[in-house]
Amino acid sequence: MGLIQRAIEAEGIPTISISLNRTITEKVKPPRALLVDFPLGHPMGNPFEKQLQRQILMEALKHLIKITEPGTIVDLTGAFRIEGEKCMLCTVEVG
Amino acid sequence: MSFKTWKDRMFAKLFTRFPVFVSRWAKSQNFVVNLKTPWTPLSKDPKECRIALVTTAGVHLRSQTPFDMEDKEGDPTFRVIPSQTPPEDLTITHNYYDHLDADQDINVVLPLQSLDELEAEGLVGGTAPRHFSFMGHIAGRQIETLVNQTGPEVARMLKEEGADAVFLTPA
Numbered sequence: 001m002g003l004i005q006r007a008i009e010a011e012g013i014p015t016i017s018i019s020l021n022r023t024i025t026e027k028v029k030p031p032r033a034l035l036v037d038f039p040l041g042h043p044m045g046n047p048f049e050k051q052l053q054r055q056i057l058m059e060a061l062k063h064l065i066k067i068t069e070p071g072t073i074v075d076l077t078g079a080f081r082i083e084g085e086k087c088m089l090c091t092v093e094v095g
Numbered sequence: 096m097s098f099k100t101w102k103d104r105m106f107a108k109l110f111t112r113f114p115v116f117v118s119r120w121a122k123s124q125n126f127v128v129n130l131k132t133p134w135t136p137l138s139k140d141p142k143e144c145r146i147a148l149v150t151t152a153g154v155h156l157r158s159q160t161p162f163d164m165e166d167k168e169g170d171p172t173f174r175v176i177p178s179q180t181p182p183e184d185l186t187i188t189h190n191y192y193d194h195l196d197a198d199q200d201i202n203v204v205l206p207l208q209s210l211d212e213l214e215a216e217g218l219v220g221g222t223a224p225r226h227f228s229f230m231g232h233i234a235g236r237q238i239e240t241l242v243n244q245t246g247p248e249v250a251r252m253l254k255e256e257g258a259d260a261v262f263l264t265p266a
Contacts, residue, residue: 007246047200
């Protein structure tokens with residue numbers, strides 16, 4: 001996927017992706033990525049968790065602007081909490 | 096079901112249930128290694144951006160030709176997903192991961208619903224008319240096809256449809 005992302009960025013469109021595995025993402029080096037600790041096949045989390053899916057997409061849009069260093073991987077592992085039966089993204093603003 | 100299909104699905108289930116296998120597999124594979132990355136800064140507020148989605152989760156319309164699961168080096172072609180496609184018109188062809196959850200809710204791999212919501216609430220400028228889907232299990236000679244042909248082709252199509260930014264999801 002990183003290779004496609006790189007082709008799109010090279011065409012002049014800013015891109016950001018979800019990474020499910022740091023090793024792969026570090027090798028392929030896409031312009032911007034958010035690392036999550038979900039299993040394969042679940043880049044947006046569990047089915048029907050609308051709020052979580054929305055939070056992840058919002059987080060990605062935020063980092064489209066925030067990331068200034070090409071090749072940055074933002075680590076969101078550890079930023080997820082289970083509230084009730086729902087998984088939520090809880091990011092803490094640093095700096 | 097062929098043995099290859101069965102085997103691929105079994106490995107997919109293992110990889111999904113035991114992430115340690117994914118890390119081990121990732122370390123053993125010869126992924127393309129890049130030291131630099133292309134860079135295009137975002138020039139406007141996301142609230143004014145037309146957003147497109149790209150996934151490598153093997154999503155396609157039921158009416159489209161499924162991805163080729165027989166070629167060991169994968170299928171580097173892509174499918175166009177019109178942005179207003181109802182979820183029931185979409186399916187997944189990809190034997191290298193367990194997509195039982197994504198079969199129930201396609202938004203697990205392609206967040207169409209969230210993007211529509213953000214557009215309706217004015218949090219993004221708009222949704223691009225077309226999203227794009229690949230089957231991410233690409234190896235050997237097919238990497239070249241992806242990098243030199245189908246990847247750049249989708250990039251040009253995204254440019255043509257006026258996408259200001261792209262959000263990508265793997266499987």
